[in-house]
Amino acid sequence: MIGNILRFKTAVALVLLGLLTLLAGIGQKTFWAPAETVTATAPSGGSAAPLTVFDEKLRTLHGGTVKIHIKGEGSFMLASGRPDDVDAWVGKTAHNTVSGVSEDGKSLQLDHADGEDSAPSPAGSDLWVTTENANGELDYTWTAPADGDWSLLLAADGKKAAPASISMTFPNDTSTPWAIPLMVLGALLMLAGAALLVLKPKPRNGKGGGTAAGGAKEGLPASPAPEGPEAKTGHTSQRARAGSAGAAVALLTAAAVGGTGVAAQASQSPAPSPAATTAAAQESGTPVLVDAQFRRILEQVASAVNAGDAAKDAAKLAPRVGSTELDVRKQNYKIRSSVGSYEPRMPVRATKLLTTVVSNNREWPRRVMAVTQGDGNVVPQLLTLVQASARENYKLVGATPLQPGTTFPGINRGGTETPAASDKSGLLYSGEEALSGLADRLTKADSTFKDKLAEGKSSPYIADTLAYQKDVVASGKNGKFSFSHKVDPASTVVFRTADGGALVLGRLNFALDGTPKNSGDKLTIGNDAAALAGGKETSTGMVLSFAESVAVYVPPAGSKDPMKLVAATRGLVGAKFK
Known part of the structure; x- marks a missing residue:
């Protein structure tokens, strides 16, 4: 019982x-x-700064989607960029960094760095892949625009303090x-x-009561259980x-x-x-631009060039055009203002993008290329863009038509090396040697590089230039003429190609020097040169200057193939009398 x-x-x-x-x-x-989410808020009373950086690790701190809520006075912006790009743009400016979350998950950790009290407005920088503009309040979902790490930059106009009311909601x-x-x-x-x-x-013997198994009475020791199959099986089953x-x-x-x-x-x-x-x-070696970023930049460049071309105003080019291309277009506008028949520079179009080439060298200056062909482009043209520093935007430095029938060499679109112009490793010639060889060939009919550069139908520019120089000498009976093509070292850019070779781009300064043979003889120049020189005739001599934009393919070391001129053009940039 x-x-x-x-x-x-x-x-x-x-x-x-x-x-x-x-x-x-x-x-x-x-x-x-x-709770499915946890919200952390930036502490109040911290040091004010014109810029606030969100550390890249916060986006993946807890996995899943991170949401950011920001309140501020007036207009402000939130931009996303690569961590090293954000750091480079911030530079020496005083800033706050949202670097982490407290152990209880309720507070954001804010680190302050002293520095310059203002910066240029970050709005419109080419470093940003995405930008959100707000007035007073912003709700932002932080997602990665491409593979890799991404940081955020919060700012008003670079002078006023960045909004300080910040909260971030993380998956819990x-x-x-x-x-x-x-x-x-x-x-x-x-x-x-x-x-x-x-x-x-x-029960024993089929009876219940106060007798325990084995016949023992209640309160007395029980006897061992019987070893019969039934009792043994039941005992094993219960223990199992x-x-x-x-x-x-x-x-x-x-x-x-x-x-x-x-x-x-x-x-x-x-x-x-x-x-x-x-x-x-x-x-x-993360590429310096993603596709969407490159396309946006290219559209802005094309828009600036088209505005300058339409107005024949070089000032409209300045934000997006520089170096060789700015020199050539500026002089082209000046000539066309007095010589209506003078041919305009080839238009720049972003509507038909054939290919892009980006560097994975993240140091500045940064260089990228695009091959485009739109309305007004008889042949595709090679556009070279350069970003001089983190706070400057990319500028078009060369717009060079491809040689007729030329096949553009294969280059890794996911990012390629940009070796120094003097670097010959793995190449038949260094970038310096390639452009110097081309300059020598364009200057001398008997150049030692004659057999080292492919010519004929694949590179008609070489033959056309030599023919032009020969015609000048033949038509100027009363003058002495000399020609020179010299490399501008600062403009040389080298991109590795997929086959181990390289594409070398640069500028050659082409000078035509003329002097009368005898006293009293005069030299006459064309209307285009006269628009820059201020007259058509000279008895003392003259110098015409052209900027040549060129691109040369260099085979890999050990190849038996010659170099090839892939793209070339020239534009008159100067004319003066001695």
Whole structure:
């Protein structure tokens, strides 16, 4: 009798304990479940600064989508860019950095760096891949515009303090590693309690009462259980069930504890420092532009060139055109203002982009290329753009038509090396040697580079230039003429091609020097040159200056193939009398 009461109480206790354990597990999945997101706010009263940087590691701190809420007075902007680009643009300007989140997840960590109290407005910088403009308030979902790391820059106009009211909402860890084990354990405890209530000990000789198994009376030691098959089987079955239940609980508990331990270890792993991330980005050779960024820049360049061409106003070119291309177009406008028949420079179009070439050298100056062909382009043209420094935008420095029938060499669009002009490693010639060889060939009919450059139909510019110089001498009977083509070293750019060779771009300064043969003789120049020189005739001599934009393909070292002139053009940039 006492045994039955004890078994009943034990069964009830197991059922109640199991029910509580089950409810605890269910509670972790329902009313005790952690919030799906957690919001951290920037502390108030910090040091004001014109710029605020969001560290790249915050975007992936907890995985999933990060949302940012910003409040400020007046207009402000939030731009995304590569971490090293953001750092380079900020430079020595005083700034705050949102670098992390407090341990309780409620506060953003803000680091202040002293420096210059203002900066140019970051609006419109080519470094930004995306830009969000706001007035008073902004809700922003931080997503990566492309592979790799990305930082954010918050600013008003570079002079006023950047908005300080910032909150970031991160995905929260909603995992409940104990929920399932508790539910399983609770169910097992309830089953065990129910089993005690339902299952009764088998009485000896088929009779119940106060006699225990083996014939012992209540309160006396029991005799050993019989070794018959039935009794042995029942004993083994009960022990197996108990062992299975215990093993299951132990396994689930171990799994839960193990899972929690792994999670804790992962959350405590130190995040890489911004400097280490930046160094890794530079080391991996991340392309300096993504496609969308390049297209936007190219459209702005084309728009500036078209505006300048339409108005014949070089001032409209200044924001997006520089170096050789600015010199040539500026003089072209001047000549056309007095010589209506003078041919305009080839228009720049962004409507039909055939290919792009970007450097993975993240130092400045940065150089990129595009091959385009739009309305007004008889043949595709090679556009060379250069960004001189982080706070300057890309400018068009060369617009050079491809030679008729020329195939543009294959270059890795995902980013390619831009070796120094003097670097000959892996090449038949260095960039310097290639352009010097071309200059020598254009100057001398018997140049030693005659057989080292492909000519004829594939490179008609060489033959045309030599023919032009020959015609000048033949038509100027009363003058002495000399010609020179000299490399402008500062303009030389080299891009590695996919086959191990290189494409070398640069400028040659082409000078035509003429002097009368005898006293009293006069030299006459064309209307185009006269528009720059201020007259058509001279008895003392004259010098005409042309800027030649060229691109030469250099084969890899060991190749038996000659170099090839891929693109070339010239424009009159100066004329003067001696």
